[in-house]
Amino acid sequence: MLKMLHEYTISMLQSAVDEAIEKLNMHGYYNSYYDQPIEQYASDNGYSVQELEEGTVELKVIVEEDNVPVDTERERESIAAILGLGKDNVCYQLLDTVEWQEPFPVIDLRNGWFINPVEEEHIPEGNIIHFEPPCAFGSGLHGTTQDCLRLILREEMKGMRILDIGTGAGLLSVATALMGAKEIQAVDIEDVRDEVLYNAKLNGADDKIKVTHADVLDPQFEMEGCFDWIFVNIAADEIKQLVNFIDQHLADGGRLILSGMVTWNYEDAVTVYQELGYELKEIHHADEWVTAYLLRK
Structure with a gap:
C-alpha cells in the first residue's frame, strides 16, 4: 500500500516564518520547510547566488499517514489555529511517495x-x-x-x-x-x-x-x-x-x-x-x- 503524504501550504512573510515553524513544532508538527528565496546571477567566476532577505515564502507542513487515516480538514483547521490564521489561508493537497521525490533517470x-x-x-x-x-x-x-x-x-x-x-x-x-x-x-x-x-x-x-x-x-x-x-x-x-x-x-x-x-x-x-x-x-x-x-x- 502506497504511503500518503498530506501537504499544507501557507503563504507568509519571510520575517514571520521562523516563528511559525517554532509554533508548529510546539504542537507536534515537526515536518515543515520552506525554500529560501534566492537570486542567481552571472559573475566573473561563473554563477553566484544571494539570499533575498524580504518577500513572501510558502511554508510547507507535511503530515504523514500511517495506519490511521488523516482527517485533512481537522489538520487544516489545527494548523490555521496554531498560526492565528483563517482556515482558507491554509491550502491542502495530497501527495504520494512517487510525487514526493522525482525519480533519477538512467x-x-x-x-x-x-x-x-x-x-x-x-x-x-x-x-x-x-x-x-x-x-x-x-x-x-x-x-x-x-x-x-x-x-x-x-x-x-x-x-x-x-x-x-x-x-x-x-x-x-x-x-x-x-x-x-x-x-x-x-x-x-x-x-x-x-x-x-x-x-x-x-x-x-x-x-x-x-x-x-x-x-x-x-x-x-x-x-x-x-x-x-x-x-x-x-x-x-x-x-x-x-x-x-x-x-x-x-x-x-x-x-x-x-x-x-x-x-x-x-x-x-x-x-x-x-x-x-x-x-x-x-x-x-x-x-x-x-x-x-x-x-x-
Whole structure:
C-alpha cells in the first residue's frame, strides 16, 4: 500500500516564518520547510547566488499517514489555529511517495556507458555505473559531469594514480576505478566520505578510493606524490589558484581535466596552464559550461 503524504501550504512573510515553524513544532508538527528565496546571477567566476532577505515564502507542513487515516480538514483547521490564521489561508493537497521525490533517470552517455540509479529495476544493456545520486552538483545530470565521464571512460587507466578534486558524490572517481586505476584520491571541501564510498561499493571499487575532507586551497593542505590524472571540477577562479599545486602533483606526461568553468571565463583559466607548457587537447561545451582536457608535456 502506497504511503500518503498530506501537504499544507501557507503563504507568509519571510520575517514571520521562523516563528511559525517554532509554533508548529510546539504542537507536534515537526515536518515543515520552506525554500529560501534566492537570486542567481552571472559573475566573473561563473554563477553566484544571494539570499533575498524580504518577500513572501510558502511554508510547507507535511503530515504523514500511517495506519490511521488523516482527517485533512481537522489538520487544516489545527494548523490555521496554531498560526492565528483563517482556515482558507491554509491550502491542502495530497501527495504520494512517487510525487514526493522525482525519480533519477538512467543516463545514456552515448558511448556504451550508462549511469544507473540504484532504484532502477530495468538495467540497460551496456557498461553500467551504479550510482546513488545526491541532490546537488555531481549528480550525473550536469553537463560538465557527463563531459568529464566521456573523457575518462575512453581511456585505459590500468595501474594509474588519480586525484579527483571536488569529487562530490564520487562519480568520476568510481569511473576511473572501473577503467583500472589502482589508487584514487578523492577530495572535497564537504564531508562526502560516506556517499562516495557507498557509490564505490556499489561498483566494487571501495578498496581503491580514499576520500579526504579538505580545502585544497588551504596553504596547509598537503598531498603526497604525483598523479597520472588530475580532475578539477570547481569554478574558474579556484582552478587558477590551484595551478601551482596541480603542477607539483601531476606527473610528466600526465593528463588534466578542468571543469566547472563557463564560456566567459574558461579561456583565462586554461591560459594559466598553457603558460606553464600544458597542451590543450580538447574543449567541450555543455550549454554555457566548459570542460578542458590538457596534457602535461
